[in-house]
Amino acid sequence: MSPLGPDDDPDRLYTVTGGRSRAAGSRFDLVTLIVAECEPAPGMQSEHVRILELARRPTAVVELSAALRLPVSVVRILLTDLLDTGRITARHPRTAARAELPEPDLLKEVLDALQRL
Amino acid sequence: MTAQTPARPPLVAALYAFLVALVVTGGAVLWAVLAGPAALRTWLAWGCGTVAVVLSVLLAVTVYAVRTSARHRARIADMETAADRLADETLPAVVARLRDGASVDTALGHTLMPADEAHRRIVETLATEVGRGERMRAAAMSACASAAGRVQALATSMLADLREMEHRHGEEVLGDLLKLDHTTAQAGRLADSIAVLTGARSGRRWNKPIAMESILRGAMGRISAYRRVRLHSSSTSAVAGHAAEGVMHALAEIMDNATSFSPPTSPVHVYVEEAQAGIVVSVEDSGLVMTETALRSAEAAVSAKTLDLMSLSGTRLGLAVVGCLAGKHGLTVSFRPSARGGTSVVVLIPQQLVTQAPPKPAGRPTEPDLPVAGLRAAHDAQAREVHERDAHDAGARERHSHRSDVHETGVHDRPAARAARPASGAGAARETTDHRPTVPDRDTGAARDGGASRGPDDPHGRSAPQDRGAPDVPAPRGAAPAPATEYGPSGLPKRRRGQTLAGAPIPQAPQATGRTRGRSHEESAARLRSFRRAVQGEAPPARPTTPENAPKDDPR
Incomplete structure (x- = not known):
């Protein structure tokens, strides 16, 4: 996974995070769903703008990381900023996602049917 | 008389x-x-x-x-x-x-020599000495230039490596990597400065316009006290690729001056405004007010047409570099007392270097792309986490092979995943939420084109994370059951890599349970039927398959 080419952006990650390398308090894991609570305002850091745009619908941290092409830890720092200013909300989808998963029985059924095809 | x-x-x-x-x-x-x-x-x-x-x-x-x-x-x-x-x-x-680079003999040959013998000797001696001096200067310049070029190349590749490591490694080492990154960026700037002063080409070239925000951040990333720089920019313009590096470098030198000539705790403010003549960037510090003469001499330094090596004093190369770059790219640099009590440096980037910012290259990913991108990232991240946990006692070599393996899977994944996306990702999601009885032909057609024609290879690619033994990846969007990766730990038969679907262990008794949540058995059957119909709609029925039109790697 090397999204980096010779034409990468010139900004270094420490300028994106303002020199921080660790989010204060680990409130996000890879699959935490992020929901934007406001529209991006002019003058905001472009990554924040993009996060707010992407997170109009609930979006997982990894997805934001993939879309922004930034390491997850950097995205976490950016998200911490946004969360602290109340521009996003985060929720852990673990239980919700589990509940929505198809039952193993259904999956077995599908598998059987596929094998019968 | x-x-x-x-x-x-x-x-x-x-x-x-x-x-x-x-x-x-x-x-x-x-x-x-x-x-x-x-x-x-x-x-x-x-x-x-x-x-x-x-x-x-x-x-x-x-x-x-x-x-x-x-x-x-x-x-x-x-x-x-x-x-x-x-x-x-x-x-x-x-x-x-x-x-101009002529040799001593050429220079003497092209000059009308004085008749006087003594004068002639004077001219000859002088020509020899000046010629030697020139040769020494040129040799020193080119040695510096090539050394600077090599340091630049090293710095650039090191920055790329560091960036790659920052992506690869987790939070524990990120801080250290960022520190190294910062130091390397500063070393790169120094090499760039020497390259500029020695007349070599400057740093790297960007072959796309660079957005103003990136220009400013690229500039501030190259100075030591970047944390004190406050950017105030809402500009959406960009600087043409060929000049971007020069502009960044000039701004970096100016910001460096501003931070080093102001109290170590005071911020340096950078304002961007778009004017008729171009983009105006002002860098304001709250340090010492420069005297009128100092302002004049600074302006003279940055507006000198040609570089005077004599004007370089010790390690203070900044303004000379800014002067060179300004001359090269047509920037206008002026100094004036700042309203904040310090000095304000105003840089005008001329209109011909300004373009509109390109859409972010990372892509505003189109909506359907998102789940795939997310899943891929999740896949990579999970594989990485597993790997990093495992790698504690594993050697570096193993790490390498493991990673290349991940790479391989990633690459392998891509075509199949992308082709099958509409049917198995978005399509399935839509279906489960809409409870639509039939699958549109187009979707399944796509599935057939991309997935079915690849035959058993498709599920193979998608289920790769399971083979890694990675924990299951919950669907990024809660509602959408992600594709095959969801099977994981539920006790369902696992298909090994390279094994076809047909060869997968068949459960002993296909027990039909009525316990399908929110959906009746009939409905499920109807959906499977419609899927099948759609698959067969465009191809001849599977039964009378001849060896020619059978999928290549179908074992039947």
């Missing part, structure tokens, strides 16, 4: 004068002797004769002296002219030729 004819040498003129005077005075003496009383004639003759001779001699000496001095004066005038020509024409011409 005889002295008027300049061609005659002084001695001849003197003799001539002597003779003429002798004749004239002789005549006068004769006349006087004849006219005088006879008794005194002898005395008169002697006396007058002596006087006449003395007069003639005096006259001759005078004429000689006059002629000689005139001659000397003429010669001095000639020599002065020659010296003037030497100083004003010959030597500058020779030096100019040497500075």
